Amino acid sequence: MGRLVPAVTRALDVLELFLEPGGDGTLSAPDIVRRLQLPRTTVHELVATLTARSYLVAVEGRPGRYRLGVRPYQLxxxxxxxxxxxxxxxxxxxxxxxxxxxxxxxxxxxxxxxxxxxxxxxxxxxxxxxxxxxxxxxxxxxxxxxxxxxxxxxxxxxxxxxxxxxxxxxxxxxxxxxxxxxxxxxxxxxxxxxxxxxxxxxxxxxxxxxxxxxxxxxxxxxxxxxxxxxxxxxxxxxxxxxxxxxxxxxxxxxxx
CATH class of the missing domain: 3.30.450.40 (GAF domain)
Structure with a gap:
């Protein structure tokens, strides 16, 4: 197996948080920071990228919270x-x-x-x-x-x-x-x-x-x-x- 790419691993870690039971299926950037123990700047960049690619979507009426987008469903x-x-x-x-x-x-x-x-x-x-x-x-x-x-x-x-x-x-x-x-x-x-x-x-x-x-x-x-x-x-x-x-x-x- 080749070397794992850290940025890709972190992005996948973010997505896999949404697989965990419990909750309402939404997460905020602070939630992700706390659970993955990643720097805030890194999390915000990951969330922005995943949102731009439709892997995450902002929850309407709930500023700062995200849910899974259409792309994981398509995959x-x-x-x-x-x-x-x-x-x-x-x-x-x-x-x-x-x-x-x-x-x-x-x-x-x-x-x-x-x-x-x-x-x-x-x-x-x-x-x-x-x-x-x-x-x-x-x-x-x-x-x-x-x-x-x-x-x-x-x-x-x-x-x-x-x-x-x-x-x-x-x-x-x-x-x-x-x-x-x-x-x-x-x-x-x-x-x-x-x-x-x-x-x-x-x-x-x-x-x-x-x-x-x-x-x-x-x-x-x-x-x-x-x-x-x-x-x-x-x-x-x-x-x-x-x-x-x-x-x-x-x-x-x-x-x-």
Whole structure:
């Protein structure tokens, strides 16, 4: 773990005071000074910053007192959405895996990486080995490319600027940002992503987008298949199945 930043730690200490039971959910700067044993000037600067960023809000009609603002609620809601996504993703992944008997993942995008939040294994002796929580370069995976394809073009360009050398996981990995953008255009048009040996030389995958109630792409669902069971016919079959699975998961999240 890297060095903790004192100012950030103090700001979080202030916010966490509002989690303590009792009271009316409001605090004043003197309350914070007394409880955290911090200098008054420091507390006033922290409170001013947190208020400016909507983490705290002044209580109307009660000068000098503050309550939690909208931003902690938004962060908590996003966290709850991810918990729902992981739980529902695990259920749908199980349904899809029971149909095709291949490894099924649900992943989210984090910068230029994907993080797998749900996984169900194939029962075959030869299968993809992975784990929920694993992080991989998005451009090397079908789920990653599906998620990247949902981003606005300027955002893709900022994450993968021209001239950048992208990480190669196998000889088949895309390493040129321009080639990646071309591939993302194809995926966007088709609505499904296919990856052949780009993250693992022995595995190919198909993926489809998962949308929430606002139609925003929040995750992708994929099916991973060892090359010994991969063929054009199997790919077409799995593209249909992965699209259905992603649609089922979207429906569980309130999407259409």
């Amino acid at each position: 908590g809601s996003r966290y709850a959405e991810q918990l729902d996504l992981a739980a529902e993703g695990q259920r749908v992944a199980g349904d899809v895996a029971s149909t095709c008997d291949e490894t099924v993942h649900v992943a989210i995008l984090d910068g230029t990486d994907v993080i797998y939040i749900a996984k169900v294994d194939s029962t075959h002796a030869v299968r993809m080995v992975s784990a929920a929580g694993r992080r991989l370069p998005a451009h090397c995976t079908s789920v990653g490319k599906m998620l990247l394809a949902a981003l606005p073009r300027p955002e893709i360009e900022s994450r993968f600027p021209d001239g950048a050398q992208l990480t190669a996981m196998t000889p088949a990995s895309i390493t040129d940002p321009r080639r990646l953008r071309e591939k993302l255009d194809e995926i966007r048009a088709r609505g499904v992503a296919v990856e052949e040996r780009e993250s693992n030389p022995d595995v190919s995958c198909v993926a489809a987008p998962v949308r929430d109630r606002t139609a925003r792409v929040v995750a992708a669902l994929s099916i991973s298949v060892p090359m010994i069971r991969w063929s054009d016919e199997r790919r077409v079959e799995l593209e249909t199945l992965v699209a259905k699975g992603a649609a089922d998961l979207s429906a569980r999240l309130g999407g259409s």
